[in-house]
Amino acid sequence: MDFLPSEAAERFRAEVRELLADVFTDAVREEVHETGTIHSWPLHRAIGERGWIAQALPEAQGGGGRDPEELAALFAELERAGAPYDGLSNVVMVSSVLAHVGNDMIRAEVLPRLLSGEAMVCLGYTEPDSGSDVAAARTRAVHEGDGWRIDGQKMFTSVAEEADWIFLLTRTSGEGPKHAGLTFFLVPMDTPGISLQAVRTLPGKRVNVTFLDGVRVGDEWRVGAVDGGWQVMLVALSFERGLAGGVRDAERLLRVTEEFARRVPPEGGGPPIRDPVVRERLVRLAIDTEVADLLAGRAAWVAASGRLPGTEGAAARLFASESFTRAASWAIDLAGTEGLVQSPERGGRIDGFFEHCYRLAPGTTLAGGTSEIQRNLIAQRGLGLPRT
């Protein structure tokens, strides 16, 4: 047993930091904030050029070279730098699935462009009436001629405005159990009938409503068997490999809050950090941050050992996001009235940071599976409690 990060992970971490310093400059950061897009092409291309996307794929899928601990270091450093990585995690996950179950055309035409970092893919799972209950998707795909006609609507699609394809969950059969009538497609975003409507998240990032109206695609864009979508979904889930977002948000919040607490308030009096009430709360925050880091490390280790970090990944996400949400609420309270002020710069600076975290926090307990879904998974799969 050893709690030190592996040497390989530390070496890779240093490389990632170097790349971020080179590529994710203040100007690039500014552009990301202005557009609100959760994606930065210069950064994404640089990552692709270094071969890191291909290396992130499982060895069996023709990738390899980076173990999950190294991948965890990559995402941790992106998060630490406040760099967007929704696009990168989409690409890693979808590429893994396509390498596993994609047909020859897709593997020849799509995969190389994704792995090189020049193309983007977005995820079309969630719909207006199916979020946690993802298998209840109603976006309809009907066989028509040689291909398919798709009609429906997807919600909260991030980076769709930058994507070349959408990895789309559709319903091909209304008969039998809902899991048995699903089919996946990879649909080119420039196909007629696809339109986007921007929706702003609480912290100002852009996501989309993706409309599909009479979208026609050839059968070559089908991924997996007809009505075999749920099997593809399970493959996709297995490739998420314990990427626990939200852990570093708390780390950054702790650092900024400590820095804030050391300042003498403009209205006079001692710095808050001398107040025992504040001190106890800061220490609690530090403990929660340490625990979140250990739980995320465990999930990465489980994945590195060749097992699926199902319950461990859920545990890391649940603890990190819930404790971050509590911390964000307390930190803005600590800043008092001045904490309300919004700042155009939402980097690592104190100004506007608490306001930003308070906006950001609720999303961490929702995206990629709500806290309730994580708890169900831990209770039923981890503890073996009976399903209702």
Place this chain on the structure above:
Amino acid sequence: MDLELGEEQAALVDVVASIADRSSSPAAVRAHEELGFSAELWRRLGEAGLPGIALPEREGGGGAGLLELALAVEVLGAHVAPAPLVEHAVTARLLARAAGPPPGHVVDGTTIATLALRPPIDGVARLLPAGAVAATFVARRGDDLIQVTSDAPGAAVANLASAPLAHRRVDPATVVASGPTARALHDRAVAEWQALTAALLAGLGAGVLELARTYVVDRHQFGRPIGSFQAVQHTLADVTVALDGAQLLARKAAWALDRDRDDAPDLAAMAFLFAAEQAQHAAERALHFHGGYGFMQEYDVQLYYRRAKGWPLVLGAPVREYQRLAASRYGAA
């Protein structure tokens, strides 16, 4: 990061588990509640070399580290075992550091040693952990680290945790170390005690969670197991995650102490505070899910509920521990 137990670590856990299964069943724990100590359990742990396992081999010990001890102690916590292994091991290591190889009867546990975590008041170490069973104890008095040995341990004071606590006079005392050395030795021993007690409490939490899990699967109301209700499932899921975190943090603290890392004392305090709160929450929720039965002495969950609070409280009020940790991180208030 590698969280796999080594071969020897796994073997150690197996040995302690088989001892605890045999000599620290709920019935055995209940049979020894008056003193809070089972001589049979202690003898078996002694035969397996546990009291001296984390002492250097050249001093007759097992040459293992605090991490191995932490793994062993987790198992004892899960069985709410009436054996002062944490206090004894920490004190034996302190004596070895201060004065060279401890005598064989301390290494093998025939003589139980313990540590006064708090300074004596008016010449008395009050509510000394393991004070009702230890023949010798170490305390910090002013600038000195002193050792007190007496034939008869103190009389047990009845307490919430059914722990062998006793008031002990601090004389006749032998000075073991003085000045800054005394302080450093005592601080280190308290940090070790915190890391190991964190492991004990993480283990206790895991034990009481298993009691709760079994109960909510068995118990039916409204025609179905209460463990199928989401209110119960979600609470136990939160408890599981927190206890996993407590176990990882306790192990990391022990690991950091073994390597004398700079962050080790803070990690030990963090592990201790977190494990105490989470074990208490786990026990309180587990008791609650037992319904009225949980409130009855005949159900085992109360054994855990009382110790989860009592075991950590011998260090003093947690609010003061939080402030001590804050002083270490942020300087004096």
